[in-house]
Amino acid sequence: MLPLVLYDILSKLPGNSWSPNPAKPRFVLSYKNLPFDTVFVEYCDIAPKMKEIGASPNKRDGSEVYTLPVLSDPNTGALITDSWAIAVYLDETYPEKPVFPKGSRGLIRSFDSAVGALLRASLEFSLLRSSQILNERGQKFFINVREAFFGEKVDEWSPEGQKRDAQWEALEQKYYGSAKIWYEEIEGKWIMGDTFSYADIIFAAHSFWLKKVCRDDEWKRIASLHDGRWKKLLAEAEKECNLV
Ligand SMILES: N[C@@H](CCC(=O)N[C@@H](CS)C(=O)NCC(=O)O)C(=O)O
Incomplete structure (x- = not known):
């Protein structure tokens, strides 16, 4: 192959x-x-x-x-x-090891939309940090595209203070807070219980992104949230996918 x-x-x-x-x-x-x-x-x-x-x-x-x-x-x-x-x-x-267990695609699609909507309130912060890990040419382009999208200059996306604090509150309470409720409903490690699926990949990919672009103290803050369960879940998803 x-x-x-x-x-x-x-x-x-x-x-x-x-x-x-x-x-x-x-x-x-x-x-x-x-x-x-x-x-x-x-x-x-x-x-x-x-x-x-x-x-x-x-x-x-x-x-x-x-x-x-x-x-x-x-x-x-x-x-x-x-x-x-x-x-x-x-x-x-390549149907072996499906990431969409039979009949799950519609529900996982809704999960994808829900996760995206919950991340929206902290997006300017996450994209500010994303812009900072790009090379100069890529960074300029990225900032131009997002400034047009947000209708705000990059300095206004996530200035330290009230606006940044509200974005963090949304990330911790809306995004990870909702995830805590979902994951507490589950009997098993994954969204579908004992069955690993694309829903877990969507969730892991977002934590992976934050881990990569956030500063050390910011990632530590996420990693220690809810007794460290999101850091642990990311590590488990990476292991399940042979990425570590
Ligand atoms: N729904 C698309 C979204 C892809 C997307 O927006 N990719 C971004 C990077 S994460 C991109 O390539 N943006 C190019 C641009 O905005 O010019 C997917 O899931 O693949």
């Missing part, structure tokens, strides 16, 4: 990986033990590079945007844009 190719976003961090959406297919590929290579692309080169390889653009608020992750599968000729579409493709093409 030829290795698949995952297109991910370049950063200054050792090992490069940081971004939550490309992290999701990385978890899936590793969980399924599929061979793959990663091509890291500078943020500002995503559109030209994806056009060059013939990838389809994604949709954002009705307009077309070239986004990562993109997966190329030389075994079938498939070239897939979007983390969700990649996960569905991988499960359909």
Whole structure:
């Protein structure tokens, strides 16, 4: 079998990986033990590079945007844009070790939307930290795109003080607070009890992102929340996916 190719976003961090959406297919590929290579692309080169390889653009608020992750599968000729579409493709093409247990896809899709909506209130903080781990060219492009999206200059995204505190409160109480309620309903380690699924990958990918972009004291704050359960859950998901 030829290795698949995952297109991910370049950063200054050792090992490069940081971004939550490309992290999701990385978890899936590793969980399924599929061979793959990663091509890291500078943020500002995503559109030209994806056009060059013939990838389809994604949709954002009705307009077309070239986004990562993109997966190329030389075994079938498939070239897939979007983390969700990649996960569905991988499960359909390589059904061993499914990440969507039979009948679960609709519910996991709702879970994906719920998690995304809960992260929205702290997004400006998370994206500020994300911008700081990019190389200069990528950083400039990233900030321009997000300034247009938020309608605010980068300095206004998450200044220390009341606004930053409210974003942290949303992250700790709304996002992880809701997750605590969900996970307390479960009999077992994973969202689906004893069955590992893409829902756990979505959740782990977000904690992975925060761990990578946050400063040490900020990650420590998340890691110690609710008796350390999110740090532990991330480590367990990484282990389940053969990533550590
Ligand atoms: N729904 C898409 C979202 C992908 C996405 O927004 N990717 C970001 C990086 S995490 C991106 O490539 N952005 C390019 C841009 O905004 O120009 C997915 O899950 O793959």
